[in-house]
Amino acid sequence: MIRNQILLVACVFALAILPTAVPSHAAVINLSNQNTFTQINPDAPGAVGQLNWFVDATNQLASQWFYLKVGNGAVQPVNMLSAATVSNQTTNSVMLTYTQAGLATVNLTFTLLGSALGSGTADLAVQAGVTNLTGATANVSLFEFANFDLNGSAANDTVSFPSGTQITQTKGATTVTEDTVISAFQGHEGNTPGTVLGAVTTNTLNNLPAIGGSVGPGDESWAVRWDRTLGVNGAFTVSKDENITGGAIGQVPEPSSIMIWGLIGLTFGGVSAARRRS
Numbered sequence: 281m282i283r284n285q286i287l288l289v290a291c292v293f294a295l296a297i298l299p300t301a302v303p304s305h306a307a308v309i310n311l312s313n314q315n316t317f318t319q320i321n322p323d324a325p326g327a328v329g330q331l332n333w334f335v336d337a338t339n340q341l342a343s344q345w346f347y348l349k350v351g352n353g354a355v356q357p358v359n360m361l362s363a364a365t366v367s368n369q370t371t372n373s374v375m376l377t378y379t380q381a382g383l384a385t386v387n388l389t390f391t392l393l394g395s396a397l398g399s400g401t402a403d404l405a406v407q408a409g410v411t412n413l414t415g416a417t418a419n420v421s422l423f424e425f426a427n428f429d430l431n432g433s434a435a436n437d438t439v440s441f442p443s444g445t446q447i448t449q450t451k452g453a454t455t456v457t458e459d460t461v462i463s464a465f466q467g468h469e470g471n472t473p474g475t476v477l478g479a480v481t482t483n484t485l486n487n488l489p490a491i492g493g494s495v496g497p498g499d500e501s502w503a504v505r506w507d508r509t510l511g512v513n514g515a516f517t518v519s520k521d522e523n524i525t526g527g528a529i530g531q532v533p534e535p536s537s538i539m540i541w542g543l544i545g546l547t548f549g550g551v552s553a554a555r556r557r558s
Contacts (some may be wrong), residue, residue, distance in 0.1 A: 313372040314394030316402035322364035322376045329359070335394075335402040337530030339432050340456065342473070346408055347423040347480050350384050355423065355481050358386040384420070385411040400454070400527035409517040412510035420508050422518060423480045427473045427501040430454045431528040438496035439470035441489060447502050453526040460504070463518040467505035470495040476503045 308331070309320045318333040318341070329345025349355045361380040368375040373391040387409040395401040412418050430437055430451040440448045444465060447458045467485040469476050479485050480503045489495050508516045 309366065309369070309374055311372050311374060311390060311392045312394075313392050314402075315397045315399060316392060316394035318390075318392055318404065320374070320376075320390065322366065323359055329357070330390075333402075333404065333524070334530075335524050335527040336398060336400055338528045339530075340428055340430055340454075340524055340527060342427040342429045342434070344424070344426045344428075346386070346388060347425065348384060348386060348410065349421040349423070349483060350412070350414065351418045351420075353383075355421075355483050358388070361386060380413070382413055382415070384413050385409075386422075398529055400529060401523075401525050402527075403524075404522045405520070406522070407517055407519050409515060410508075410510075411515040412513060415512060417509060417511050417514075420510050420516075421483070422506045422508075423485075423503055424520070425477055425480050425501070425503045426458070427476075428456050429499075430456065432530075434499040436497040437500045438494055439489075439500040439502050440494035441468055441470065441491050441502075444491055447504065449500065449502070451497075454524070454528065455526055456522060456524045458520055458522045460518065460520040463506060463520065465504035466507040468503065470500060470502045472499055473501040476501045479503065480505075 309322065311318050311320070316333070316335045319331045321328060321331055324331075328343045330341065330343065332339050333341035346358045347355050348358050348361070358378050361378040361384065365377040365379075366374060367377065368389070372393065373389070376388045376390075377385065379385040387407075389407040391405045393403040393405070395403075408422060408424075410420055410422055412420060426447075428437065428449050430449060431454055433451075437449055437451050440450070442448060445460045445463070447468075447470075449456045468487055469479050469485040470489055471479075485503060485505055506516075506518050510516065
């Protein structure tokens with residue numbers, strides 16, 4: 281057990297020292313803390329965005345990202361506004377800024393907090409801010425799409441909406457809970473990843489299952505939408521917190537494979553994008 285814990289720390293360290301982001305066409309960003317790490321491709325083709333989220337060496341996430349609609353415009357991934365400007369980056373936190381003149385600015389701040397090795401528990405706090413740059417009052421919608429494959433598998437997940445500020449996804453003893461207590465969502469949907477992502481991009485979230493209901497077990501995902509009417513240069517911020525508990529403890533590789541294992545994580549963006557297209 282001690283040996284595995286030492287190796288896990290080394291894996292997280294290996295990812296932490298990989299090259300980090302630059303403002304234009306930024307590289308994959310690695311965030312780590314205690315027993316957890318995640319990778320974000322801020323300019324990923326296909327808008328994969330957050331590529332993975334490992335807790336105790338088990339990947340819990342296929343992909344997660346944000347989308348924006350301003351006025352009568354189409355829904356688009358936030359990274360279509362511009363290349364990311366990366367700032368305030370530490371080992372476990374980063375801010376990404378996207379700006380399209382005459383339309384909007386979006387700021388995303390990710391903060392990753394782990395727990396004791398072997399606990400199967402970790403936390404990700406995200407603040408998403410939108411500023412209206414259209415020069416007139418505009419209706420703005422911010423979407424979040426989340427496709428968790430708990431314990432590294434797409435099968436047998438159940439997605440529930442206990443309230444208008446909370447989403448849960450479960451598989452056996454493993455649960456991811458998202459709380460948006462101060463930012464109730466105005467639309468939501470739980471279904472297969474392709475169906476939910478299609479509903480996001482066409483702005484047709486169907487509010488099913490109803491609040492208090494659930495979908496699954498199966499390959500399930502979710503999306504939520506926040507709506508605001510913003511004046512000239514008006515802004516709003518959504519604060520959300522995702523917490524994973526009861527995660528399976530993964531098999532840590534041998535010391536000679538640690539760096540290779542970390543580098544393989546950089547390819548997950550392509551794998552996730554291919555899975556989304558399929």
